[in-house]
Structure formats: C-alpha cells, structure tokens
Amino acid sequence: xxxxxxxxxxxxxxxxxxxxxxxxxxxxxxxxxxxxxxxxxxxxxxxxxxxxxxxxxxxxxxxxxxxxxxxxxxxxxxxxxxxxxxxxxxxxxxxxxxxxxxxxxxxxxxxxxxxxxxxxxxxxxxxxxxxxxxxxxxxxxxxxxxxxxxxxxxxxxxxxxxxxxxxxxxxxxxxxxxxxxxxxxxxxxxxxxxxxxxxxxxxxxxxxxxxxxxxxxxxxxxxxxxxxxxxxxxxxxxxxxxxxxxxxxxxxxxxxxxxxxxxxxxxxxxxxxxxxxxxxxxxxxxxxxxxxxxxxxxxxxxxxxxxxxxxxxxxxxxxxxxxxxxxxxxxxxxxxxxxxxxxxxxxxxxxxxxxxxxxxxxxxxxxxxxxxxxxxxxxxxxxxxxxxxxxxxxxxxxxxxxxxxx
Numbered sequence: 001x002x003x004x005x006x007x008x009x010x011x012x013x014x015x016x017x018x019x020x021x022x023x024x025x026x027x028x029x030x031x032x033x034x035x036x037x038x039x040x041x042x043x044x045x046x047x048x049x050x051x052x053x054x055x056x057x058x059x060x061x062x063x064x065x066x067x068x069x070x071x072x073x074x075x076x077x078x079x080x081x082x083x084x085x086x087x088x089x090x091x092x093x094x095x096x097x098x099x100x101x102x103x104x105x106x107x108x109x110x111x112x113x114x115x116x117x118x119x120x121x122x123x124x125x126x127x128x129x130x131x132x133x134x135x136x137x138x139x140x141x142x143x144x145x146x147x148x149x150x151x152x153x154x155x156x157x158x159x160x161x162x163x164x165x166x167x168x169x170x171x172x173x174x175x176x177x178x179x180x181x182x183x184x185x186x187x188x189x190x191x192x193x194x195x196x197x198x199x200x201x202x203x204x205x206x207x208x209x210x211x212x213x214x215x216x217x218x219x220x221x222x223x224x225x226x227x228x229x230x231x232x233x234x235x236x237x238x239x240x241x242x243x244x245x246x247x248x249x250x251x252x253x254x255x256x257x258x259x260x261x262x263x264x265x266x267x268x269x270x271x272x273x274x275x276x277x278x279x280x281x282x283x284x285x286x287x288x289x290x291x292x293x294x295x296x297x298x299x300x301x302x303x304x305x306x307x308x309x310x311x312x313x314x315x316x317x318x319x320x321x322x323x324x325x326x327x328x329x330x331x332x333x334x335x336x337x338x339x340x341x342x343x344x345x346x347x348x349x350x351x352x353x354x355x356x357x358x359x360x361x362x363x364x365x366x367x368x369x370x371x372x373x374x375x376x377x378x379x380x381x382x383x384x385x386x387x388x389x390x391x392x393x394x395x396x397x398x399x400x401x402x403x404x405x406x
Contacts, residue, residue: 001066001133001155001243034117034270041266042086050079050086054111058104058241061096065148068131069245069252071098079103085263088242090130092258100258104241112139114235117270118156119200125260126193129252130161131243132262134199136236149177152231154208157199160249161256164191169201169210169218175228182225184210184218196265205233205276205314206328221331222309223295230309233328240264277315277405278328280307284366284400286384292346296330299343299387302380312406316351322358322372324351336390340374343387360395367403368395 040054057074064072070090072078078089078101090102124132135158138151153172170183188197200211210218222230242262245251252258281290283302289311291304304311313334314326325334327346333355335348348355356372369378371390377399379392392399 001064001131001135001153001158001239001241032272032274035273036268037116037271038111038113039266039268040086041084042081042264043084044081046082047076048081050081050105055105055107056109058106058239061098064243066243066246066248068243069098069129070100070102070243071095072104072241073101074103075101077101079105085265086240088132088240088262088264090125090242090244090258090260090262092252100244100252102242102244104239106237106239108137108139108237108239111269112235112237113269113271114233115204115271115276117200117202117268118238119198119266119268119270120157120240121196121198121265123196123263123265124157124159124192125161125242125262126164126191127161127252127256127260129245129250129256130260131158131246131249133158133239133241133243135239136201136203137239138231139235139237148172150174150231152234152236153177153181154201154203154232154236155181155183156201156210157212159192162250164193165189167192167199167212171208171220171225171232173225173229173231176225182220186210186212186215186217188212196263203232203236204272205278205312206230206309207331208232219331222328223330233309238267238269240267277317278312279315279403280311280406281313282402282404283380283384283398284402285380285398288384290380290388290401292327292329292334296327296332296346299345300334301387302384307404307406315403318351318356321360322356324355324357336371336373336378340371340376340390343389344378362395362400364400366400368399369401370395 058072061071080087088103095101120134134156136154140146141151149172155170158168165188166185168185170181172181176182197213202209208220288302289304289307290300290302291310310329312328316324332346333348334346335354354373358370360368376390377392377395378390379398
C-alpha cells in the first residue's frame, strides 16, 4: 500500500504470538531450489473461521495514511472462507462512522521471515475506487526510530480499479517512499479481475524480483535506491487488504458496484533449501575488507575498515572447491575480466569461467582464491593499495584472505 505516512491505531486479533524466524539455515546459495516453509490454502469447509494461528486483523478507520474510506473489521461479513478461498469483502454500509467496511489481515504476530518467495493466487475485485493489495512490512516497524518508511515496505501486488489491466510492484524506504516509491507496472491483455492470477515476489539478500503468472517483470537492488539505505535484508511480515478509496485510486462513484470481493486461493512462502552463505573478505595484506566500491561500478579493492553492504558477498558453492561471489552491492557476480588481465569487478549477470574461483586453504588457515580462467591467484597488490587482480603464480601474504561470515 503506497502511503504518505502509516497511522497505526490498531487492534491485533492474533491468538498465537510468533517470533521472527529464519526457517532455513544460512549455508548455501541463491541458486538452490525453493522449499515451502509456510502457507494457507484455505481448503476447509465454508464458514470455517479464519486460522488465527496464521492471521491477525488490523481493525479501525482513520484513512490509514492514504485517505481511505473503509472501516477494517474482523467480522465474517468482511473476511470469511468460501469455496476454498479466503474472501475479503468490501461492503457499502454505515459502520462506526464509516461509509464502507472491509478487512486487512496480516502475519505480524504469527509469522515473520527473512528472505523467501512469497506467492498468492487470487482473483482481484474491480471498479473505480477499489484498491486490493498484497504486501509486506519490515518486522521492526514498532521499534524506536523505525516506523514507516524506515522499516521498509515491499508491495507485491497493488491494483487500482481505474486501471483494470495493470498491477504494480513497489518498494518504499527512507528517502524513497509514498509517491517516490520505486516500482514498475505489469500490464495484462485483459482485466485482472476476470480470472485468477499468481502474484509473487522473491526477496533475497540485496535483490527483489516481481512476477505475475510466472513472468518476471521487475528487479530491484541497492543500486536502485539512489544512495539511500537498502532496508530489505531483514525479516518481514505479510499483509492483504481491500481498501475503498484513497488519494491514489480515487473514490467510488456511481459506476462502482458493491459488495466487492477479493478471492484468495492460497498464500505460500518458500525459502531456499539451504539458505545463503554471506561473507566478507578481509585481506591479510593490510587487514582491510574487500569492497565492491561505488556500488560495484569500480574494481574490487581492500580498503575498508568494517563490512557494510558493499563489503558483503554471497559465496556460491559450485562444487569441487570452486565458488562464485555475488556482490550484495549490485547483485552482480565478481569477474576476472579480460582473462584475468584486468582487476576484479562485480559486473556480470551470470556465472561462467571468468566468474569461477578455486578456494585453497593456506597453512595458517587463511584462504586463497585462484581464478579458473588463468590459474592465477587473486592478489591484494601493493599491500592492498591496488585493486584486486588475479596475476600471481603462488599464494603468500598478499594473496591471503579471511572469509568472515555475515
């Protein structure tokens, strides 16, 4: 939900309180298969109460930071199970001073997770002023000095009724929120309300990808936030709601039909089978961390005293002692460019021979990286004052690194 601000004066109707979890241990790679770790298929008899061990409710009105018109309730008139679907229903009725009612459900106190593929199959409603959404908020939203947008927001799917063929995927964070959110639109040949569609996001270390019906249409990395903080390498929770009116969609008019129904077939969360192995490399030559400087646009160099995002890499196990390194600064693979004759740089979208390194353990326990393309060791040349380059026949101090888990 795109917001100018987030107003929280809510009652959470969750019966089971759950902590933030990272379900799968972080020891493998972005290339591993997905494994389902959580979900709700709503395959229960009609009228079965919504599972409060999985879902809570936000309750109230006040516009929700968007000048919305509805009052969110936890009544069965607004959220119920029917035909194997969770139905979120917006009604035109006078209720506690509001003209409309609807529901907003979430996993804030039941399921929080760091990284995964989040997928929903749903048939969305339609009409002027109607605003269905499937989205996530950072689990630290209630911590001091966090709140929105510092907690981060990932909008997996939003549709405004006046654009029946279009859905939007957006991120919001400090310096890029509300109408400055960073996103893209996906256009379908027919109205999305005509049938069920799948909407998914894959959020992984320093990269988020959006899909509709399996089609990738948007990718975002830290380079896209314009020097602002990337706030998505942390746990999130899921929300689904059906808003009525607001500054972005506009307001219902004579053409808008009520009730409107948001039919959700399932919500699934998947995580990588073995998680992720995030490391920083500290050069023995000078005790400094290797950085993908300038957001990955410059050659790798060991000149940082502490590891931040630019100094973190996903170590991908390719087997037989070989690895690749994906920079979290820009979601690119580290390359021994020009057959190893040029300095290392994180600028490749896929792993090939130039992006493959063999790891050797030295007698003192430190690691050396040998570029497969030229069989040379990576060197932090001139005591680390020069960019890394694979040009040495043997490994000593300048070619030694500590791999430090992050």
